[in-house]
Amino acid sequence: MESFTITSKKVLTLVLVIDKAKQMVLLGYKKRGFGAHLWNGFGGKVEPGETTREGALRELEEEAGITVKSEDFKKAGILLFQFENDPVALETHVYKSYEFQGQIRECEEMRPQWFAFANVPYDQMWEDDQIWLPMLLNGQDPFYGRIYLKRKPVEDIQEGETTAAVNTSTSTHVNHSTTMTGTSFTTAQPKSGPFAMWDYQLVHSLQGVPHEIALDGTIASFEN
Numbered sequence: 001m002e003s004f005t006i007t008s009k010k011v012l013t014l015v016l017v018i019d020k021a022k023q024m025v026l027l028g029y030k031k032r033g034f035g036a037h038l039w040n041g042f043g044g045k046v047e048p049g050e051t052t053r054e055g056a057l058r059e060l061e062e063e064a065g066i067t068v069k070s071e072d073f074k075k076a077g078i079l080l081f082q083f084e085n086d087p088v089a090l091e092t093h094v095y096k097s098y099e100f101q102g103q104i105r106e107c108e109e110m111r112p113q114w115f116a117f118a119n120v121p122y123d124q125m126w127e128d129d130q131i132w133l134p135m136l137l138n139g140q141d142p143f144y145g146r147i148y149l150k151r152k153p154v155e156d157i158q159e160g161e162t163t164a165a166v167n168t169s170t171s172t173h174v175n176h177s178t179t180m181t182g183t184s185f186t187t188a189q190p191k192s193g194p195f196a197m198w199d200y201q202l203v204h205s206l207q208g209v210p211h212e213i214a215l216d217g218t219i220a221s222f223e224n
């Protein structure tokens with residue numbers, strides 16, 4: 001795992017708004033920047049002086065035009081994204097809400113759209129989302145884990161390309177409750193961005209949500 005060694009991390013947020021009665025989730029089509037042309041939740045970098053919660057609520061309002069009351073805004077998990085040959089990991093704090101206020105609107109960066117749980121466009125999302133998003137939609141949170149991503153060879157991300165072999169090694173287990181440990185997919189999807197998921201470790205946590213994931217993957221404390 002030498003090529004996945006990390007020495008620092010950036011803190012990011014990601015918000016999923018869910019209509020429980022209709023079994024639909026609000027996603028945004030990212031028009032530019034990191035993860036462009038993929039559907040995703042709403043989020044971004046946490047600013048200096050902000051908590052992850054405040055940063056997540058700010059990004060949701062900026063990118064989708066809506067607000068969520070504090071009591072409805074729940075932490076669903078933390079994912080540490082590690083990229084091949086990149087010493088900076090992205091510690092992404094994932095939030096969910098079943099309620100929101102305001103009018104959903106498009107902005108320069110994101111085009112929001114509701115999707116039925118059965119029609120989530122996983123082939124146009126980050127590859128790892130099909131591992132953890134169903135857990136969030138089915139209420140199997142909180143969770144935490146590490147996701148390892150490799151840059152795809154250029155020819156594999158061109159339109160029309162259908163298969164790209166990716167490494168299928170099995171990762172070691174992390175402790176705590178139900179541990180899922182991964183083998184990545186044998187077929188990389190050409191529209192799912194420039195990165196292929198190489199491996200993952202994901203834990204459905206019974207202890208609550210971690211405050212953070214240390215660089216060595218350990219969890220120092222939980223929020224509840």
Ligand SMILES: Nc1nc2c([nH]c(=O)n2[C@H]2C[C@H](O)[C@@H](COP(=O)(O)OP(=O)(O)OP(=O)(O)O)O2)c(=O)[nH]1
Pocket residue numbers: 012013014033034035040041042043044045046081090092109126127128129147
């Ligand atoms: N669903 C999903 N989201 C991911 C993955 N990797 C990853 O960074 N993200 C999210 C976390 C953040 O919400 C977003 C990247 O944040 P960013 O810093 O590029 O956000 P941004 O371009 O909107 O920048 P800003 O608003 O903070 O200026 O993408 C992934 O594998 N799956």
